[in-house]
Amino acid sequence: MPELDTDAARLTLKLVYYGPAQGGKTTNLTALHDQLAPQLKGEMMTLETQGDRTLFFDLLPLGFRAPSGLLVKARLFTVPGQVAHDSTRKAVLSRADGIVFVADSQLTQETNNAESFQNLADNCGRVGIDFGRVPLVVQFNKRDLPAIVGEDEVRARWAAARWPLFFSSALHGRGVVETYRALLEAVYRQYDAEYELGTRHGLDAAAFVAGLAG
Amino acid sequence: MNAAFDRELALAELLPPALLARLAANLAQLLDVPLALLDAGEKPLWGETGPADTRHPLVLELEPLGYLATAADPQRAAAAVRLLVEVLMTRRRYQMASMLHTEVVAADHAEMQRMDAQLATSEQRQRQVFQTEKLASVAQLAAGVAHEINNPVGFVRSNLNTLGNYLAKIALLHERLAQAEAAWNDLDLEFVIEDGTDLIRDCVSGLDRVARIVADLKGFSNVDRPEESIVDINEGLRAACAVIETGKPPGVQLILDAGELPAILCLPGHINQVFLNVLTNARQAVGEHGTIRIESRLGQDGAGTQQVVVCIRDDGPGIPPDVLPRVFDPFFTTRDVGQGTGLGLTVARDIVQVHGGRLDIESPAGQGTLVTIRLPA
Numbered sequence: 001m002p003e004l005d006t007d008a009a010r011l012t013l014k015l016v017y018y019g020p021a022q023g024g025k026t027t028n029l030t031a032l033h034d035q036l037a038p039q040l041k042g043e044m045m046t047l048e049t050q051g052d053r054t055l056f057f058d059l060l061p062l063g064f065r066a067p068s069g070l071l072v073k074a075r076l077f078t079v080p081g082q083v084a085h086d087s088t089r090k091a092v093l094s095r096a097d098g099i100v101f102v103a104d105s106q107l108t109q110e111t112n113n114a115e116s117f118q119n120l121a122d123n124c125g126r127v128g129i130d131f132g133r134v135p136l137v138v139q140f141n142k143r144d145l146p147a148i149v150g151e152d153e154v155r156a157r158w159a160a161a162r163w164p165l166f167f168s169s170a171l172h173g174r175g176v177v178e179t180y181r182a183l184l185e186a187v188y189r190q191y192d193a194e195y196e197l198g199t200r201h202g203l204d205a206a207a208f209v210a211g212l213a214g
Numbered sequence: 215m216n217a218a219f220d221r222e223l224a225l226a227e228l229l230p231p232a233l234l235a236r237l238a239a240n241l242a243q244l245l246d247v248p249l250a251l252l253d254a255g256e257k258p259l260w261g262e263t264g265p266a267d268t269r270h271p272l273v274l275e276l277e278p279l280g281y282l283a284t285a286a287d288p289q290r291a292a293a294a295v296r297l298l299v300e301v302l303m304t305r306r307r308y309q310m311a312s313m314l315h316t317e318v319v320a321a322d323h324a325e326m327q328r329m330d331a332q333l334a335t336s337e338q339r340q341r342q343v344f345q346t347e348k349l350a351s352v353a354q355l356a357a358g359v360a361h362e363i364n365n366p367v368g369f370v371r372s373n374l375n376t377l378g379n380y381l382a383k384i385a386l387l388h389e390r391l392a393q394a395e396a397a398w399n400d401l402d403l404e405f406v407i408e409d410g411t412d413l414i415r416d417c418v419s420g421l422d423r424v425a426r427i428v429a430d431l432k433g434f435s436n437v438d439r440p441e442e443s444i445v446d447i448n449e450g451l452r453a454a455c456a457v458i459e460t461g462k463p464p465g466v467q468l469i470l471d472a473g474e475l476p477a478i479l480c481l482p483g484h485i486n487q488v489f490l491n492v493l494t495n496a497r498q499a500v501g502e503h504g505t506i507r508i509e510s511r512l513g514q515d516g517a518g519t520q521q522v523v524v525c526i527r528d529d530g531p532g533i534p535p536d537v538l539p540r541v542f543d544p545f546f547t548t549r550d551v552g553q554g555t556g557l558g559l560t561v562a563r564d565i566v567q568v569h570g571g572r573l574d575i576e577s578p579a580g581q582g583t584l585v586t587i588r589l590p591a
Binding site for chain 2: 010012014040041042043045047056057059061062063071073075077087088090091092094095
């Protein structure tokens with residue numbers, strides 16, 4: 001659940017980038033850091049070791065002040081994608097308010113994508129996140145590579161799923177902001193009523209997205 | 215306290231007092247003017263603020279988590295803030311990683327404890343099942359023993375009564391010693407001596423039987439040697455046969471063909487249980503009439519290693535093909551409720567496997583059932 005600190009007039013959202021190892025989760029955050037210009041943008045904190053593989057997590061803080069004076073903060077995390085780090089992945093996923101699933105479009109990665117998505121569903125259950133309700137956006141990354149699953153095929157496969165689907169090339173900064181904005185829209189829909197974003201803080205969906213994306 | 219790794223850390227948490235004091239003292243030295251460090255609520259953590267001080271925010275994420283208050287030249291103060299923020303970032307990386315690590319280790323540990331408890335429960339259940347089966351076979355054994363002991367005890371008792379009467383007659387002879395010859399014939403003492411000798415011989419043989427049954431029982435349950443020991447498997451076969459012999463219908467024949475075997479290292483009580491379980495099945499399979507053939511011999515496995523082979527064959531109706539694959543399943547039984555636990559073969563196979571051996575069942579249609587037990591010699 002988003003963390004509302006009424007004394008400090010601050011609402012903190014935790015958004016988690018999930019997906020198979022080396023699918024481009026960290027690259028998504030780097031691209032967002034470069035492209036977004038919200039009111040407040042913190043430094044990106046990375047904890048990568050073992051030759052640019054994420055061992056713990058990355059963190060990018062973004063924020064803006066609503067007309068009501070409420071500071072809305074989004075803290076973007078990435079999980080370590082490697083299968084072996086499941087306990088860490090679970091801990092980072094805990095308390096997530098929204099999730100981007102970054103799939104690797106390469107033909108060789110289809111099994112890894114499926115396993116990672118199943119792992120996301122399982123881990124949501126283990127850390128008490130309602131997988132059926134949590135705002136989730138699916139992104140197929142690495143569209144710039146040659147041997148990838150075709151867009152039509154991906155769309156056909158995900159046609160029955162209820163989550164927004166995006167195609168990206170995070171390395172070249174394409175599709176990353178669109179994915180993030182779609183997640184913000186879903187997050188707004190989910191928490192608007194409960195946190196009175198529209199009624200009390202003067203934030204409609206467009207203002208909320210614009211505030212956190214800039 | 216919220217121990218989550220992703221909570222935001224206050225200045226005092228990022229810089230413990232000793233480190234804070236060292237940093238601030240060195241910064242003051244560099245700036246050449248006094249300075250103070252304040253937390254997010256502008257409460258001083260180190261140094262004292264003066265009226266001429268400017269408050270420079272220390273921003274790590276989006277909001278200031280503290281202030282550097284100093285009257286130093288703005289450019290120098292800005293450099294000091296940048297230096298402090300660098301230190302704070304390093305500290306934050308380290309602390310978040312270590313808190314995450316702690317969280318993960320605690321979660322893993324909790325999970326391991328849960329699995330450990332689960333394993334302990336399942337082991338305990340297995341032991342209970344094993345114990346139940348063992349108790350059931352001991353009860354069966356006791357019933358057989360009771361039945362068998364009753365016979366010799368019955369006739370020993372009756373013989374002793376008769377012998378008592380005979381003694382009374384001999385006592386009467388004492389009174390009539392004068393008419394010895396006539397009394398001897400009158401009291402029929404010729405017969406008394408003849409029959410008395412028979413009775414005593416019967417009683418001795420009856421008592422021998424009682425002693426043998428008790429010895430079988432001891433040998434079977436192995437009360438006097440519960441540990442692994444080197445034994446002749448044929449002894450166990452004989453003990454189990456003796457138990458089965460007691461309760462079987464007269465139409466059932468038990469033929470033991472014990473071959474020459476080397477003594478092997480095993481848990482004799484458990485191995486005897488295997489034989490008893492398999493023999494009990496065979497006896498029940500043949501019903502009122504049939505033959506159970508037990509054969510033991512020294513054989514070789516595929517690799518040429520010596521092994522003890524015990525074949526137990528009955529000429530009963532055999533096991534239907536749809537039942538055969540399930541006979542080792544725990545709690546699977548075709549018998550009526552209360553007649554079998556469905557564990558006999560499960561336990562038997564487990565015991566044989568623990569000894570590094572194999573237990574196989576064949577039941578070709580209409581040819582009875584053959585159970586082969588192989589144990590490494």
